[in-house]
Amino acid sequence: MKKTLFFAGIFLILSCGSDDNGDNNQFLPPSSVNYQINLNLPQFNSLKFPSNHLVDNSENGSIKGVIIYNIDNTQYAAFELSDPNHAPSSCSTQTIDGITATCNCDDGNSYNIITGQQTSGDGQFGLRRYNVRREGNILFISN
Numbered sequence: 001m002k003k004t005l006f007f008a009g010i011f012l013i014l015s016c017g018s019d020d021n022g023d024n025n026q027f028l029p030p031s032s033v034n035y036q037i038n039l040n041l042p043q044f045n046s047l048k049f050p051s052n053h054l055v056d057n058s059e060n061g062s063i064k065g066v067i068i069y070n071i072d073n074t075q076y077a078a079f080e081l082s083d084p085n086h087a088p089s090s091c092s093t094q095t096i097d098g099i100t101a102t103c104n105c106d107d108g109n110s111y112n113i114i115t116g117q118q119t120s121g122d123g124q125f126g127l128r129r130y131n132v133r134r135e136g137n138i139l140f141i142s143n
Contacts, residue, residue, distance in 0.1 A: 025084055025125050025128065027083075027084060027085060027086055027087050027088075027125070028063060028080065028082060028084055028087075028088070028128055029063065029088070031061055031062055031063055031080070031128075031143065032061045032143070033060055033061040033062050033066065033130050033141060033142055033143045034061060034141075034142040034143075035058075035060045035061065035140075035141055035142075036138050036139065036140055036141070037056070037068070037138070037139040037141065038137060038138055039137040039138070039139065040137050046070075047068060047070050047076075047139070048070070048073075049070060049073075050070050050071065050072050050073055051070065051071075052069075052070050053067060053068060053069040053070070053096060053099075053113060054067075054068045055067055055068075055081060055096060056068060057081075060141070062080055062081065062082075062130075063080055063081070063082040063088050064080065064081040064082035064088060064092065064093045064094075065080075065081035065082075065093070066078050066079070066080065066081060066130060066141060067079045067080075067081055067094075067096060067101060067113050067127075068132065068139070068141070069099070069113050069114055071114060074134065076132040076134065076139060077113060077114050077115075077116070077129075077132065078129070078130040078131070078132045078141050079101070079111075079113060079116050079127035079128060079129055079130065080127060080128035080130070081093055081094055081101075082094070082128075083103035083105065083109055083123075084123070084125035084126065084127055084128055085103075085107075085109055085118075085121070085122065085123025085124070085125050086103065086105055086107075086109075089105075091103070091104045091105040091106075092104070092105060094111070096113065099112055099113050099114055100112065100113070100119065101113050101127065103121070107121050107122055107123075108120055108121040108122075109121030109122065109123055111126065111127050113127070116128075116129050128143075130142065130143050131143065
């Protein structure tokens with residue numbers, strides 16, 4: 001009996017899995033973002049100063065681009081530019097005003113680009129977050 005319980009316990013432990021991604025958004029297709037930004041380059045100068053942001057539309061693996069926000073020179077936030085509550089379309093690319101990202105579709109969706117939380121409109125998803133790590137003057141952005 002002890003062997004049966006032991007093996008049943010092992011089976012249950014091994015059958016548990018983890019979901020590191022945690023992104024079950026049916027509107028945004030999977031993306032593979034993994035690139036670097038050199039803050040010494042002039043096109044990224046705005047990211048050297050706290051409370052500034054940059055919209056990066058380069059070929060970086062994102063869907064519509066990446067919003068990067070300098071919180072305090074040691075912490076950065078980065079999010080997908082495509083509205084997470086719409087399938088990618090001509091209107092789902094967001095525009096940035098201050099710390100607010102607003103969808104160009106007619107539903108009034110807007111999001112905080114520091115936290116990624118929805119601040120107005122309809123939907124169940126916040127912005128898709130990307131990891132940002134700073135080493136010296138290089139930002140590493142990935143998911």
